[in-house]
Amino acid sequence: MAFLKLAGTVTKRMGMKSACYMYPVVAREFTKTTRGHVELDSADCIYCGLCQRKCPTKAIEVNRQEKNWTIQPLRCIVCSGCVDVCPKKCLRMENTYSSSVTSKF
Amino acid sequence: MSKRTIIPFGPQHPVLPEPIHLDLVLEDEKVVQAIPRIGYVHRGLEKLVEKQEYANMVYVAERICGICSFIHAQTCSQAIEDLLPIEVPERALYLRTIWAEMSRTHSHLLWLGLMADAFGFEALFMHCWRLREKILDMVEDTAGGRVIFGSCKVGGVRVDIEDAKLKDIVIQYNDLEKEIKEITDVFVEDYSVKHRLVDVGVMSKEDAHVLGAVGPTMRGSGVAKDMRTLGYAAYKYLKFEPVVETAGDCYARTKVRIREVFQSIDLIRQAVAQIPGGPIAVKVTGNPTGSSFQCVEQARGDVAYYLKANGTKNLERFRVRTPTFANIPPLLKMLGGCELADVPVIVLSIDPCISCTER
Amino acid sequence: MSYLAKSPWLIHYDGSSCNGCDIEVLACLTPMYDVERFGIINTGNPKHADILAITGSVNEQNIPIIKNIYDQMLEPKVVIAIGICATSGGIFRECYNVQGGVDQVIPVDVYIPGCAARPESIIDGVVKGLGVLEEKYKKYGKKR
Numbered sequence: 001m002a003f004l005k006l007a008g009t010v011t012k013r014m015g016m017k018s019a020c021y022m023y024p025v026v027a028r029e030f031t032k033t034t035r036g037h038v039e040l041d042s043a044d045c046i047y048c049g050l051c052q053r054k055c056p057t058k059a060i061e062v063n064r065q066e067k068n069w070t071i072q073p074l075r076c077i078v079c080s081g082c083v084d085v086c087p088k089k090c091l092r093m094e095n096t097y098s099s100s101v102t103s104k105f
Numbered sequence: 106m107s108k109r110t111i112i113p114f115g116p117q118h119p120v121l122p123e124p125i126h127l128d129l130v131l132e133d134e135k136v137v138q139a140i141p142r143i144g145y146v147h148r149g150l151e152k153l154v155e156k157q158e159y160a161n162m163v164y165v166a167e168r169i170c171g172i173c174s175f176i177h178a179q180t181c182s183q184a185i186e187d188l189l190p191i192e193v194p195e196r197a198l199y200l201r202t203i204w205a206e207m208s209r210t211h212s213h214l215l216w217l218g219l220m221a222d223a224f225g226f227e228a229l230f231m232h233c234w235r236l237r238e239k240i241l242d243m244v245e246d247t248a249g250g251r252v253i254f255g256s257c258k259v260g261g262v263r264v265d266i267e268d269a270k271l272k273d274i275v276i277q278y279n280d281l282e283k284e285i286k287e288i289t290d291v292f293v294e295d296y297s298v299k300h301r302l303v304d305v306g307v308m309s310k311e312d313a314h315v316l317g318a319v320g321p322t323m324r325g326s327g328v329a330k331d332m333r334t335l336g337y338a339a340y341k342y343l344k345f346e347p348v349v350e351t352a353g354d355c356y357a358r359t360k361v362r363i364r365e366v367f368q369s370i371d372l373i374r375q376a377v378a379q380i381p382g383g384p385i386a387v388k389v390t391g392n393p394t395g396s397s398f399q400c401v402e403q404a405r406g407d408v409a410y411y412l413k414a415n416g417t418k419n420l421e422r423f424r425v426r427t428p429t430f431a432n433i434p435p436l437l438k439m440l441g442g443c444e445l446a447d448v449p450v451i452v453l454s455i456d457p458c459i460s461c462t463e464r
Numbered sequence: 465m466s467y468l469a470k471s472p473w474l475i476h477y478d479g480s481s482c483n484g485c486d487i488e489v490l491a492c493l494t495p496m497y498d499v500e501r502f503g504i505i506n507t508g509n510p511k512h513a514d515i516l517a518i519t520g521s522v523n524e525q526n527i528p529i530i531k532n533i534y535d536q537m538l539e540p541k542v543v544i545a546i547g548i549c550a551t552s553g554g555i556f557r558e559c560y561n562v563q564g565g566v567d568q569v570i571p572v573d574v575y576i577p578g579c580a581a582r583p584e585s586i587i588d589g590v591v592k593g594l595g596v597l598e599e600k601y602k603k604y605g606k607k608r
Binding site: 116146165250251 | 477478479480481482483484485486487488490491494495496520521523525526529554555556558559560561562579580582
């Protein structure tokens with residue numbers, strides 16, 4: 001009995017293709033909802049600074065005088081809290097992750 | 106009397122993904138006593154309430170533990186909603202339940218894999234984790250994150266799952282159920298697995314009660330206690346019975362978790378069948394006052410949140426009692442008198458989550 | 465990827481991480497991502513390892529342990545900080561027991577952002593780390 005079960009499993013597995021995503025060779029498709037990194041459409045931004053105040057890690061810096069919006073990717077925890085509070089809806093969550101870096105600055 | 110030796114176990118040890126230190130006092134090969142030392146993961150996040158607004162505490166709570174992340178966020182939101190007070194729409198409650206059960210299935214599969222790794226069955230470990238990835242893909246498709254879901258917020262949930270997608274989840278879980286059945290049969294029936302698990306780390310029903318075990322560790326010893334029966338979120342509308350095994354050994358605890366995976370899949374099916382339409386969140390205004398105590402069943406046991414607020418935007422007190430913390434005294438009891446080679450299996454059998462324990 | 469000249473072995477230490485990045489590091493080893501295709505093995509012995517992967521920030525208790533593991537590893541070695549907590553402290557930066565990123569204690573070569581860092585991101589980071597390892601080899605004047 002045990003042998004038959006084993007033979008059955010082996011033949012079944014032989015027909016299956018590999019479970020692996022083969023990541024670096026085959027690029028991964030992310031879903032629409034995936035939280036990757038935050039992007040700004042600066043044309044609509046009014047530099048109100050609401051995202052800066054709501055950010056739990058203080059990764060966003062907004063300068064109203066100089067009309068400057070910056071985010072530190074090494075501090076952002078991609079919670080998408082800033083995207084939710086943005087009054088002009090000019091912040092959006094892209095589904096690709098920010099890449100690794102060899103130095104902080 | 107034979108010679109006593111003390112063997113340090115951890116914090117960096119191949120079987121432990123997380124740092125905990127145990128001093129094992131041995132007499133020949135028998136463990137006489139185990140002395141834990143914790144604090145390697147302590148961050149002190151309870152004090153963060155002084156710096157973060159109450160709505161942001163959900164993000165902090167979610168990052169207490171990366172495996173039961175969603176249930177932590179759910180409990181924290183529940184407590185704050187209780188303080189405000191606001192009524193959460195029914196659809197949001199159902200969605201929370203679905204995500205919580207998804208999180209439970211992936212956590213239990215993860216644990217089954219680690220357990221297989223601990224008793225030296227590498228292929229089974231790989232199979233468990235292969236199936237777990239499929240659940241994580243579903244989570245990513247619905248919530249947006251893999252291990253940190255990030256879909257819960259005060260007043261409801263952040264993203265909606267369309268009805269077509271909900272049906273798709275059920276279809277995928279139906280397929281997954283067959284595959285999970287295939288691998289869990291190995292845990293239940295295989296001779297060598299039984300040899301490693303049966304009668305190892307036995308804890309009686311009385312001990313489980315007295316030492317305050319929680320979750321599957323307690324239910325494996327025959328105590329039918331499940332916080333989901335309190336009826337938070339949408340559990341009051343769903344039908345289920347706590348899973349109980351009576352033997353109290355590692356094998357019983359494994360069986361409890363295996364049966365809970367199928368129970369969770371059944372709960373997801375029920376929730377998808379009954380989910381009502383409507384809004385997914387309500388607007389949150391004002392600041393919380395008073396105090397709230399919430400008990401929620403996590404994959405590892407019940408987590409207790411105590412929140413106190415004083416009417417400002419920062420909470421006054423944020424206290425979390427996590428399941429592994431309650432399970433450490435029973436673990437030390439189980440370790441007394443076991444063989445040294447069984448220590449990894451017994452430590453894993455309570456499903457330790459050190460980052461929860463120390464916060 | 466097929467031209468990796470070396471099979472780097474990796475040692476993983478969990479600082480004060482929340483398990484999220486931890487589990488993703490483990491997930492890299494399992495069938496869906498399977499970094500063992502490239503000869504990367506997660507080892508428990510610091511002396512066998514070329515790459516030290518640290519998840520989570522550092523606190524008072526684990527500073528000596530991280531230093532100990534780092535000192536035991538043989539030169540050349542590469543340190544990879546995985547996740548936001550390991551790079552900057554993340555959401556726990558303001559906690560009283562968190563010192564900040566791993567770079568407060570030992571030199572870090574590659575920073576992998578993300579909360580939690582995705583397995584794809586971790587694989588990319590490890591590949592980047594291999595480039596750094598190659599350069600260090602040249603600096604030591606060693607042949608491989």
